[in-house]
């Protein structure tokens with residue numbers, strides 16, 4: 147915890163930043179964490195950070211002591227602990243979310259799934275009022291996004307990790323979104339059996355990394371993020387296969403399925419969706435870097 151909220155002269159902060167960046171380079175750590183800590187924990191805004199080298203001997207207020215930032219930075223360097231776990235939060239979509247090692251740190255590309263649903267909702271003749279599921283909710287990020295953009299819908303967040311669900315529930319409470327979301331503990335569709343054929347939408351960012359690839363990931367991910375959130379089996383597609391096969395039984399006619407995947411899995415996911423036989427309007431969508439990162443499909447009308 148921060149000891150106090152003191153002020154520092156800009157050159158002192160600048161020297162600390164340069165020293166921290168040099169340590170990151172020397173130890174092969176991610177240097178972006180330095181500015182993340184200064185901004186998110188220290189409360190220095192982007193402009194102040196940019197002007198740090200030119201700033202005169204004017205004191206700048208920090209939201210914590212420099213010693214506190216330095217302690218966090220050393221933990222990051224020594225153990226590769228993601229700065230978001232050290233700080234206990236991250237920013238994602240329109241939210242500040244609590245995170246812990248029980249949950250995956252939500253990634254910016256996952257925001258695109260929520261944006262896609264928002265655009266879909268805007269094209270509907272009436273505000274959607276149906277049941278929506280976020281399968282593998284983790285920190286609750288997608289469910290919270292759905293509750294925001296579909297205020298008349300009933301949102302269900304499912305995870306097989308009780309520790310993750312506790313974080314998701316706490317995030318819903320902090321954001322005042324608890325009444326819109328029901329949380330379910332269990333394996334994918336199992337807790338939603340009473341909603342068979344009734345879901346208007348299913349959104350999921352399941353584990354999709356091939357097991358052997360996990361050992362090649364950055365140490366921040368490999369040693370700190372839950373493998374339950376990462377490991378998609380031998381080809382990475384175990385959970386996507388299960389979700390694509392089973393979602394058709396749970397979606398209502400014309401219900402939508404929105405799935406995140408790993409770049410490069412687009413063609414495999416497209417053929418799984420085609421082979422299933424229950425979907426139309428199948429699309430593989432790119433992220434802002436042009437990589438195939440999510441798939442959407444609509445359940446055939448019977």
Ligand SMILES: C[S@@+](CC[C@H](N)C(=O)[O-])C[C@H]1O[C@@H](n2cnc3c(N)ncnc32)[C@H](O)[C@@H]1O
Nearest residue numbers: 250252282283284305306307333334351352375
């Ligand atoms: C890649 S993380 C996604 C977390 C969050 N939705 C996000 O986008 O940041 C996958 C999540 O699926 C959960 N999960 C893994 N296997 C599951 C299963 N069999 N049933 C339900 N949830 C599962 C994990 O606990 C993890 O929270």
